[in-house]
Amino acid sequence: MSTTSQHSDAAVADIEAERAGQQRFDEIIAADSRIEPRDWMPAGYRKTLVRQISQHAHSEIIGMQPEANWITRAPSLKRKMILMAKVQDEAGHGLYLYSAAETLGTSREEMVQQLLSGKAKYSSIFNYPARSWADVGAIGWLVDGAAIQNQVPLCRASYAPYGRAMVRVCKEESFHQRQGWEILLELSNGTPEQKQMAQDAVNRFYGPALQMFGPPDDDSPNSQQSMAWNIKRFSNDELRQRFVDMIVPQAEALGLTLPDPDLKWNEERGHYDFGELDWDEFMSVIKGNGPCNVQRMQHRREAHENGAWVREAAAAYAEKQARRQQDAADAHLIGA
Amino acid sequence: MTESLNASWPLWEVFVRSSRGLSHVHAGSLHAPDATMALRNARDLYTRRNEGTSVWVMPSDSISSSDPDSKGGFFESPQGKDFRHATYYTKSEGVKHL
Ligand SMILES: [Fe+2]
Ligand SMILES: [Fe+2]
Numbered sequence: 001m002s003t004t005s006q007h008s009d010a011a012v013a014d015i016e017a018e019r020a021g022q023q024r025f026d027e028i029i030a031a032d033s034r035i036e037p038r039d040w041m042p043a044g045y046r047k048t049l050v051r052q053i054s055q056h057a058h059s060e061i062i063g064m065q066p067e068a069n070w071i072t073r074a075p076s077l078k079r080k081m082i083l084m085a086k087v088q089d090e091a092g093h094g095l096y097l098y099s100a101a102e103t104l105g106t107s108r109e110e111m112v113q114q115l116l117s118g119k120a121k122y123s124s125i126f127n128y129p130a131r132s133w134a135d136v137g138a139i140g141w142l143v144d145g146a147a148i149q150n151q152v153p154l155c156r157a158s159y160a161p162y163g164r165a166m167v168r169v170c171k172e173e174s175f176h177q178r179q180g181w182e183i184l185l186e187l188s189n190g191t192p193e194q195k196q197m198a199q200d201a202v203n204r205f206y207g208p209a210l211q212m213f214g215p216p217d218d219d220s221p222n223s224q225q226s227m228a229w230n231i232k233r234f235s236n237d238e239l240r241q242r243f244v245d246m247i248v249p250q251a252e253a254l255g256l257t258l259p260d261p262d263l264k265w266n267e268e269r270g271h272y273d274f275g276e277l278d279w280d281e282f283m284s285v286i287k288g289n290g291p292c293n294v295q296r297m298q299h300r301r302e303a304h305e306n307g308a309w310v311r312e313a314a315a316a317y318a319e320k321q322a323r324r325q326q327d328a329a330d331a332h333l334i335g336a
Numbered sequence: 337m338t339e340s341l342n343a344s345w346p347l348w349e350v351f352v353r354s355s356r357g358l359s360h361v362h363a364g365s366l367h368a369p370d371a372t373m374a375l376r377n378a379r380d381l382y383t384r385r386n387e388g389t390s391v392w393v394m395p396s397d398s399i400s401s402s403d404p405d406s407k408g409g410f411f412e413s414p415q416g417k418d419f420r421h422a423t424y425y426t427k428s429e430g431v432k433h434l
Binding site for chain 1: 345347365370381
């Protein structure tokens, strides 16, 4: 058999395997079942997931910063402990998600480098500052609240490791949202100045929180494919609408208002109508011009560099122990 | 140098026993330089809310698994052997405790 025909035999076998793989993949998706790491999957599916899951992980990691900024200034020991637990949870969420992304064949180191080099994106909400203690409340209620709205359907994402990570994340998130809401409730029931501080925080975070669901459906070209792959279950606008419907009564219970003059109940639709969001600002923040983009990246790089000696020491220790064990085993062999 | 050291940390699979009497169940994975650190990290990452009374870690590359592509062949034998299930035997219907 000539080399050329061997090549073409191999090529034919590849095409065949590809076709069988695609067919099996399509069947699994059509049955709304789950894809596991070692299953065949289309290159685009893998690429989309790596991008989405790693961006999600980066968002959890960068998302620690606005609130961690308040740990030393929390108004009581109880609040300090709660806030530390929440920020620690966010680190955990980042790690669950990096692990899920790694099952797709992209290394942790590569993802971390993409974040540090500024090549990878993270949720633009974290480029806004936490200016007051009330902002910590608004972030928990609105930002974690919007995240939950996004993440609950992701528990059923077709890529199984992503879904499993989201189940863990969602279990932990509900405390984040409630503790934030309670911070605002306490302030709202406090002095007029405290109530005003809570209202200011809500005024600043309302719009950016609604934008966490991404651009309007008409401007979100990749959503269709993600929905066809059962990664995404609801469109950006659907999720945004659910979120608005959820927070209006929650704001009323707080005794605070939402900064949107167009917000009103629409009897016919059975939903709240709300005003146009500032998408120019959204795009500008994504492009790097938000109030804290530079600061967030700089802080992450410094944290990574400052932790280098710990990683080096741990690796050196592990290596030494492994060598000692090996030496002991060798000595034992010689002795015997 | 730092980065290559970090990259060489192996991946560990984490198994957590949620309470006495139950099996250890796979919880997820993590990177750590050695088994001691893997256990500590697993405790911090997977048992922050009393999820565990015991944790196992093992290097991911020491796990052997069945080939997902040969699923049919590998797991074929139970097919057509319904008689291994109690539901196959229906004549005792109405007879108690059987
Ligand atoms: Fe989170
Ligand atoms: Fe959270």
